[in-house]
Amino acid sequence: MTDGSVTTLLEVLTGKPVVVTTLLQQIVEADTERAAELDIAEGDNINYRVVVLKNEDDDQPLIYAESYTPIARLQKEFKHDLMKADIPIGRIMAQRKIESRREIRHIETTLNEELSDLFGVPHETPMLSRTYDIISHGMVLIRITETFPLTNFSKNSDGDPLTALTDYTTPTE
Amino acid sequence: MTDGSVTTLLEVLTGKPVVVTTLLQQIVEADTERAAELDIAEGDNINYRVVVLKNEDDDQPLIYAESYTPIARLQKEFKHDLMKADIPIGRIMAQRKIESRREIRHIETTLNEELSDLFGVPHETPMLSRTYDIISHGMVLIRITETFPLTNFSKNSDGDPLTALTDYTTPTE
Numbered sequence: 001m002t003d004g005s006v007t008t009l010l011e012v013l014t015g016k017p018v019v020v021t022t023l024l025q026q027i028v029e030a031d032t033e034r035a036a037e038l039d040i041a042e043g044d045n046i047n048y049r050v051v052v053l054k055n056e057d058d059d060q061p062l063i064y065a066e067s068y069t070p071i072a073r074l075q076k077e078f079k080h081d082l083m084k085a086d087i088p089i090g091r092i093m094a095q096r097k098i099e100s101r102r103e104i105r106h107i108e109t110t111l112n113e114e115l116s117d118l119f120g121v122p123h124e125t126p127m128l129s130r131t132y133d134i135i136s137h138g139m140v141l142i143r144i145t146e147t148f149p150l151t152n153f154s155k156n157s158d159g160d161p162l163t164a165l166t167d168y169t170t171p172t173e
Numbered sequence: 174m175t176d177g178s179v180t181t182l183l184e185v186l187t188g189k190p191v192v193v194t195t196l197l198q199q200i201v202e203a204d205t206e207r208a209a210e211l212d213i214a215e216g217d218n219i220n221y222r223v224v225v226l227k228n229e230d231d232d233q234p235l236i237y238a239e240s241y242t243p244i245a246r247l248q249k250e251f252k253h254d255l256m257k258a259d260i261p262i263g264r265i266m267a268q269r270k271i272e273s274r275r276e277i278r279h280i281e282t283t284l285n286e287e288l289s290d291l292f293g294v295p296h297e298t299p300m301l302s303r304t305y306d307i308i309s310h311g312m313v314l315i316r317i318t319e320t321f322p323l324t325n326f327s328k329n330s331d332g333d334p335l336t337a338l339t340d341y342t343t344p345t346e
Binding site for chain 2: 012013093094099137
């Protein structure tokens with residue numbers, strides 16, 4: 001068992017420290033669909049954060065991630081860390097000693113020109129997206145969607161880590 | 174964020190399904206030291222489980238793991254799964270929807286002839302051990318010690334995943 005963060009998994013896979021760069025972070029109001037997903041009221045405040053995970057010494061994005069966090073469910077310190085700085089969510093949770101579990105919601109492949117440009121891959125390269133919830137006290141604390149080019153993690157020496165990475169959040173039985 | 178289990182991490186690293194083989198599983202009574210570690214009373218019952226993680230189609234052990242679980246803290250279904258079968262603990266917790274966090278207790282290298290034989294490595298090969306607690310409702314649910322030869326995960330293509338694997342449970346900030 002591990003701290004279970006994608007950040008740390010990427011550090012294992014790449015053998016190098018991973019850092020988070022925040023592209024966007026703002027408070028938004030939940031629309032009908034988002035409110036239903038997070039089990040909050042329409043109009044409730046959500047922290048919307050968009051980040052890119054990269055290796056420390058390399059500008060090449062590894063993963064693009066969007067997260068939605070109902071503000072009212074955050075402890076003050078967690079909220080501070082999340083809104084203030086480029087700290088991976090897994091690390092904030094470890095520091096704040098938050099007990100949680102994860103549940104995957106869906107996995108899909110799409111074409112996305114904007115993200116293709118971000119990753120520097122051709123527009124025809126399929127993007128893989130995984131959406132999952134971090135659940136604490138039986139409520140969704142954070143909904144995360146992670147996206148990366150299908151080709152990003154397929155160069156491992158023995159086997160196909162891409163498949164494994166895709167499955168990484170899936171309760172396996 | 175992921176299901177965070179070592180089983181799944183090994184599947185990512187090796188690109189193949191990982192299975193658990195139980196070597197020993199028995200109820201023992203807590204001695205003074207163990208009771209203090211788990212914050213239970215001396216003489217309380219503990220489930221002691223020793224397993225080896227391997228790739229499905231390969232007899233070579235990847236990781237040797239010992240776990241100590243205070244029986245009184247287990248829900249009935251969790252207890253059943255843990256004592257019955259070769260199910261990785263991370264999978265049991267996902268199935269049972271148990272919220273938790275992990276805290277590393279210590280990391281050490283030792284020489285161990287018995288484990289060297291198990292892994293088929295020379296007796297001079299240092300063994301790396303990581304001990305960590307899975308904490309739920311503020312109490313230690315399971316204490317796990319994982320051991321593997323220092324040489325086991327040092328053949329990755331880019332970088333040194335061994336270091337990363339060692340740090341994998343460490344709260345990083």
